[in-house]
Amino acid sequence: xVVTPEKLQHTHEHLPNHDSIxxxxxxxxxxxxxxxxxxxxxxxxxxxTAKFAPVPTWVYPPxxxxxxxxxxxxxxxxxxxxxxxxxxxxxxxxxxxxxxxxHKWGNKVQVFKAFNFCAPFLPGQVLAEIKNQGFEKILxxxxxxxxxxxxxxIAIEQVNKALAELSDGEQHWLKGTRYIPSFYNxxxxxxxxxxxxxxKVSSDLxxxxxxxxxxxxxxxxxxxxxxxxxxxxxDESQILYELVREKLIHRYPLISVGWLNHDTxxxxxxxxxxxxxxxxxxxxxxxxxxxxxxxxxxxxHETLLDVHxxxxxxxxxxxxxxxxxxxxxxxHPQFLKMAAGWANTQISELMKEAGQEVNLQLSVHHxxxx
Numbered sequence: 001x002v003v004t005p006e007k008l009q010h011t012h013e014h015l016p017n018h019d020s021i022x023x024x025x026x027x028x029x030x031x032x033x034x035x036x037x038x039x040x041x042x043x044x045x046x047x048x049t050a051k052f053a054p055v056p057t058w059v060y061p062p063x064x065x066x067x068x069x070x071x072x073x074x075x076x077x078x079x080x081x082x083x084x085x086x087x088x089x090x091x092x093x094x095x096x097x098x099x100x101x102x103h104k105w106g107n108k109v110q111v112f113k114a115f116n117f118c119a120p121f122l123p124g125q126v127l128a129e130i131k132n133q134g135f136e137k138i139l140x141x142x143x144x145x146x147x148x149x150x151x152x153x154i155a156i157e158q159v160n161k162a163l164a165e166l167s168d169g170e171q172h173w174l175k176g177t178r179y180i181p182s183f184y185n186x187x188x189x190x191x192x193x194x195x196x197x198x199x200k201v202s203s204d205l206x207x208x209x210x211x212x213x214x215x216x217x218x219x220x221x222x223x224x225x226x227x228x229x230x231x232x233x234x235d236e237s238q239i240l241y242e243l244v245r246e247k248l249i250h251r252y253p254l255i256s257v258g259w260l261n262h263d264t265x266x267x268x269x270x271x272x273x274x275x276x277x278x279x280x281x282x283x284x285x286x287x288x289x290x291x292x293x294x295x296x297x298x299x300x301h302e303t304l305l306d307v308h309x310x311x312x313x314x315x316x317x318x319x320x321x322x323x324x325x326x327x328x329x330x331x332h333p334q335f336l337k338m339a340a341g342w343a344n345t346q347i348s349e350l351m352k353e354a355g356q357e358v359n360l361q362l363s364v365h366h367x368x369x370x
Contacts, residue, residue, distance in 0.1 A: 019108060019351060020107075020108045020109070020110070020134075020135055020136075020137070021105075021108065021109050021110075021135070021137045021138070021139060021347055021350050021351070022110055022111075022112055022130040022133075022135040022137070022138045022139070023097070023098075023101065023109060023110065023111040023112065023138070023139045023141055023343060023347075024112055024113075024114055024123070024126065024127070024130070024138050024139065024140050024141060024159070025090075025093070025094050025097065025111055025112065025113045025114070025141050025143050026113070026114045026115075026116065026123065026140070026141065026142040026143065026144075026155045027086070027090045027113065027114075027115055027116070027142070027143055027144070027298060028086070028115060028116050028117060028300065029086065029087055029090070029115020029116060029117050029118030029121060030084035030086040030087060030117075030118070030300055030301060084299075084300060084301050084304070085299055085304075086298055086299060086300040086301075087115070087118070089298050089299050089330050089331060090113060090115075090143070090298050091113065092330070092331040093143060093297075093298065093330070093331055093336065093339070094111050094112075094113040095111075096331055096333070096336035096340075097111055097336055097339050097340045097343070098110065098111035099336075100336055100337055100339075100340030100341075101340050101343060101344075101347070104340075104344065105347065108351075109347060110135075112126050112129065112130060113126070114126040114127075114155075114158075116154055116155065116158060122158070123155070123158040123159050123161075123162050124158070124161065124162035124165065124166075127159065127162045127163065127166060128162075128166060131166055131173055136173060136174060136175040136176065137174070137175055137176035137177070137350045137353070138174065138176075138177055138178075139177075139178045139179070139180070139343060139346050139347060139350060140155065140156070140159055140177065140178070140179045140180070141179075141180045141343060142155040142180070142181075142182070143297055143298065143339065144182055144297065145182060145183060145184050145189075145221075145240065145294070145295050145296065145297050146182050146184045146220075146221060146233045146236045146237050146240065146295055147181040147182035147184070147231065147233070147236055148223065148230070148231050148232055148233025148236065153230060153231070156179075175353075176350045176353045178346040178347075178349060178350050179346075180342055180343065180346060182236065183339075183342060184236045184237065184239060184240040184295075185236075185239055185240065185243065186338070186342065188334075188338045188341075189329075189335075189338065190240075190243045190244055190247065191247065192329065192332070192334055192335060192338075193218075193244045193247075193292070193294045193329070194244055194247035194248050196292070196326065196329070196332075197216060197248060197252075197290060197292050197326070198248070198251075200290065200324065200326060201214060201252070201290070204324070205288055205290075205322075205324070208288075209287055209288050211251055211252050211253075212252075212253055212254065212285070213254075213285060213286060213287040213288065214252050214254065214286065214287075214288055214290065215254040215255075215256070215278065215281030215282065215284075215286030215288065215289040215290065216248060216252055216254065216255045216256075216281075216289075216290045216292060217255075217256055217257075217258035217274055217277045217278055217281065217289060217290065217291050217292070218241050218244055218245065218255065218256070218257055218258065218292055218294045219258050219259075219260055219274055219291055219292060219293040219294060219295060219296070219303070219307070220237040220240065220241055220257055220258070220259050220260070220270070220294065220295035221233065221237065221259075221260060221295040221296060221302075222259040222260050222261030222262060222269050222270050222273070223237060223259070223269070223270050224264075224267050224268065224269055225268045225269070225270070226267075226268070234270060237257075237259075237270075237295055238257075240294060240295060241257040241294065244294050245257075254281045254284055254285070254286050255281075256272065256277040256278075256280055256281055257272070257277065258272065258273065258274030258275075258276075258277035258278065258291070259271065259272065259273050259274065259277075260273070260274055260293075260295075260302050260303075260306055260307075261273050274291065274306075274307065274310050275310050275313065275314065278291075278310070278314055279314075282314075282318055282321065286321075287321060287322065288321065288322035288323070288324065289314070289321065289322070289323050289324070290323075290324040290326060291307050291310070291311070291323070291324065291325050291326060292326045293307075293326065293327075293328045296328045297328060297329050297330075297335070298328055298330060299327060299328045299330055303327075303328055307325050308325065311323045311325060
């Protein structure tokens, strides 16, 4: 039997881990088997669409099945049985962040992953596992760039639902909780985004194009303008864009935000969408357009298929231009280091909460003897 890192997570059952911390790393998750599309869509409609569209709940199941047919067509026929790499990349992110954290805290800290829409990693299932293993403290960590009702908001909603179901007796088993909302304005992340673009330009484009002919579309996750008064993510995404743009604009003047919207009828989405953004830059003389996802940390069907479609359509309209599709930050070693770094502060707060002073020097020395 092959023991995957997945399995290892669950082999050492311990009794109450009074000073241990479970980091709950949360992402969307994406369907890997076409049979799961309808179920996935229904979850997504329930959790996401309900926040901005006036859709009665009885519509969800049939609508989910209908959407599943579209998905099946798009992923299966148009894209030769595309399987999203999202979950596999997310597992690498989980393992990498855990590795970084254990470097500092030893195995007092373990990282578990939960997906909003995919069993067997639904938040309820994973929290039951965390409780089983005797953890009493968790750090809720949505690995999502922008804080909004559609990202961390639904993560907390699902965690709360699970915690309500998992409580027993008078005392809740959970003794400490911390939370990391997002990292859209973290200087290290901003610098990394800009640097990845600069490296791409100098390795692939600098010899063929003048800097002023290089169009850069910084891709953000599209947001509906009205979200019933919830944080919709527009302000945060806008700030993220401005900060990355500021680092590039002096060398590359043609930069635009491009929102990856879901084309739902009757809903007003953020503008310009990625296609319009590219057209605008082409009109200003761009001879090559780079699409760089800054609002997504993990590759998914939007950053892959949607951007692929956009480029395909542009190629038909403008011949003789070049297009570059860049990957998300994914498991870039520097990103994993910084993501672990953002967790350190909260972990040390959680450790202190039990009135226990942790001597980091000691934990580091002990760790080297393993």
